[in-house]
Amino acid sequence: MDLRFREILQSGKFVVTSEIGPPKGTNLEKMIHHIDLLKEKVDALNVTDHQSSVMRYPSIGGVLCIKEQGGEPILQMTCRDRNRLALQAELLFAYSRGIRNILCLTGDAVPVGDHKEAKGVFDLDSCQLLQGIRMMETGKDLGGNDLDGGVEFCAGAIVTPEANPLEPQLVKFEKKIEAGAEFFQTQAVYDLDKFRHFMEYASRFEVKILAGIILLTSARMAQYMNKNVPGVFVPQGLIDEMASAPKGEAIKKGIEIAGRMIRTVREEGICQGVHVMAIGREEVVPEILAESGL
Numbered sequence: 001m002d003l004r005f006r007e008i009l010q011s012g013k014f015v016v017t018s019e020i021g022p023p024k025g026t027n028l029e030k031m032i033h034h035i036d037l038l039k040e041k042v043d044a045l046n047v048t049d050h051q052s053s054v055m056r057y058p059s060i061g062g063v064l065c066i067k068e069q070g071g072e073p074i075l076q077m078t079c080r081d082r083n084r085l086a087l088q089a090e091l092l093f094a095y096s097r098g099i100r101n102i103l104c105l106t107g108d109a110v111p112v113g114d115h116k117e118a119k120g121v122f123d124l125d126s127c128q129l130l131q132g133i134r135m136m137e138t139g140k141d142l143g144g145n146d147l148d149g150g151v152e153f154c155a156g157a158i159v160t161p162e163a164n165p166l167e168p169q170l171v172k173f174e175k176k177i178e179a180g181a182e183f184f185q186t187q188a189v190y191d192l193d194k195f196r197h198f199m200e201y202a203s204r205f206e207v208k209i210l211a212g213i214i215l216l217t218s219a220r221m222a223q224y225m226n227k228n229v230p231g232v233f234v235p236q237g238l239i240d241e242m243a244s245a246p247k248g249e250a251i252k253k254g255i256e257i258a259g260r261m262i263r264t265v266r267e268e269g270i271c272q273g274v275h276v277m278a279i280g281r282e283e284v285v286p287e288i289l290a291e292s293g294l
């Protein structure tokens with residue numbers, strides 16, 4: 001049984017994952033370029049699943065491209081767009097094609113995306129999807145019927161460590177662990193003091209935490225996230241630092257900040273790794289890693 005990412009998580013090394021945004025269409029050239037650029041520099045690569053409810057090339061297609069290119073893929077699977085029949089069928093398909101890692105998400109609300117007339121499904125949530133995966137591993141589907149050929153996945157979920165209030169997140173975090181989550185890739189972390197506070201709680205559990213590092217591209221982006229993205233808070237000091245960047249060098253400053261945060265997380269041993277999100281600028285992830293000293 002090839003569960004390489006699980007072995008990496010359990011090895012004690014500082015784990016680095018990143019993610020690929022698939023195209024809105026069938027031109028895969030840029031996505032494959034990003035896969036080739038990153039596959040040797042990180043331990044695994046996610047492919048987003050209609051992120052922010054925007055229709056794109058599917059995550060399952062993206063992770064198969066990663067596998068074909070020799071990388072370690074993590075299939076993102078949201079519950080927004082499929083009922084339990086379709087979710088289980090996709091898990092069977094993924095496993096039969098050698099995909100062994102799953103990130104379970106409930107999914108963003110439909111109105112934030114580009115198909116506002118679409119109907120959200122939400123037959124399951126991320127906890128129930130995790131439970132479903134563990135049930136399928138026993139040889140049964142969610143209807144209690146026997147499977148002719150089982151599955152085995154390294155399954156993870158997300159958590160928002162800077163949520164305010166934090167307590168509801170902690171309840172969800174525990175439920176996801178009870179449901180079978182082995183690792184967590186967090187929502188964006190910018191306030192390391194808040195993240196340290198979360199990790200004081202999270203460290204009680206036998207689960208691996210990868211801190212989400214989202215590249216800042218401008219002071220305006222930081223301000224937008226503070227106003228519009230629940231659970232994300234960019235401290236004013238970082239906003240001022242981005243605003244101080246000379247004209248045309250905001251990306252360079254964002255790379256410097258992301259690299260510095262990764263270095264701090266690693267050197268202080270705050271958690272077990274990082275998940276780097278460049279959101280459309282995957283080509284700069286190697287620069288972020290170099291800035292961090294990795």
